[in-house]
Amino acid sequence: MKMKTKQVVLMGMFGALAAVLMLFEVPLPFIAPSFYGLDISEVPVLVGTFAMGPVAGAVMEGVKILVKLLLKPTSTGFVGEFANIVIGCSMVVPAGMIYRLRKTKKGAIEAMAVGTILMATVGAMINALVMIPFYSRFMPLDNILEAGAAINPAVSSVWGLAIFCVAPFNLLKGVIVSLLTALVYKRISCMIWLRFLRYLETLPGSRSCMCCLRQRCACVISLRCCV
Numbered sequence: 438m439k440m441k442t443k444q445v446v447l448m449g450m451f452g453a454l455a456a457v458l459m460l461f462e463v464p465l466p467f468i469a470p471s472f473y474g475l476d477i478s479e480v481p482v483l484v485g486t487f488a489m490g491p492v493a494g495a496v497m498e499g500v501k502i503l504v505k506l507l508l509k510p511t512s513t514g515f516v517g518e519f520a521n522i523v524i525g526c527s528m529v530v531p532a533g534m535i536y537r538l539r540k541t542k543k544g545a546i547e548a549m550a551v552g553t554i555l556m557a558t559v560g561a562m563i564n565a566l567v568m569i570p571f572y573s574r575f576m577p578l579d580n581i582l583e584a585g586a587a588i589n590p591a592v593s594s595v596w597g598l599a600i601f602c603v604a605p606f607n608l609l610k611g612v613i614v615s616l617l618t619a620l621v622y623k624r625i626s627c628m629i630w631l632r633f634l635r636y637l638e639t640l641p642g643s644r645s646c647m648c649c650l651r652q653r654c655a656c657v658i659s660l661r662c663c664v
Contacts, residue, residue, distance in 0.1 A: 452500025553611025
């Protein structure tokens with residue numbers, strides 16, 4: 438029960454941090470039109486997913502959007518928020534599933550690589566089928582395509598914009614998110630488990646599960662990184 442409570446608190450914390458990071462976007466005009474902004478909100482979600490599993494990752498994506506809506510109301514009738522959840526989950530959930538099966542450095546790299554490719558693929562599809570048609574209600578579709586063609590001459594249709602601009606944009610985002618996650622995950626995960634272990638050591642009758650938990654902590658992260 439204590440562990441579940443701790444996970445709920447952590448999911449809320451990671452989701453709220455992701456919501457704050459979501460507010461800070463940087464355009465990449467050399468890849469996609471300026472109305473696409475890159476943020477690193479998936480970093481805390483992916484860190485939490487590796488620590489707590491793919492279901493927790495999906496929950497944190499939902500928390501992220503709910504907190505973001507409190508900080509900044511929707512300007513897309515919740516269409517953009519829905520797309521963000523789907524695209525975010527397409528990365529963190531498969532990555533969490535792979536890492537859960539292979540908790541090694543190689544497994545983490547494979548998980549992030551697969552998640553990045555899936556995010557780029559799903560992101561392109563969501564944009565072509567939902568986001569671009571939606572935004573064409575407020576901005577002429579020809580203007581949207583012209584913005585894409587100015588960056589990549591191959592853009593001549595909605596799917597062209599999704600394939601030649603949106604997909605590379607999300608690929609780069611996935612790479613950045615993966616690199617940042619790789620840099621911070623060990624230390625954050627170590628802090629999470631060591632705090633829990635220290636708390637558990639204060640409880641009577643906890644010795645029977647201490648060995649298992651220490652092995653898990655040492656498997657996920659090297660305890661020496663926190664000494």
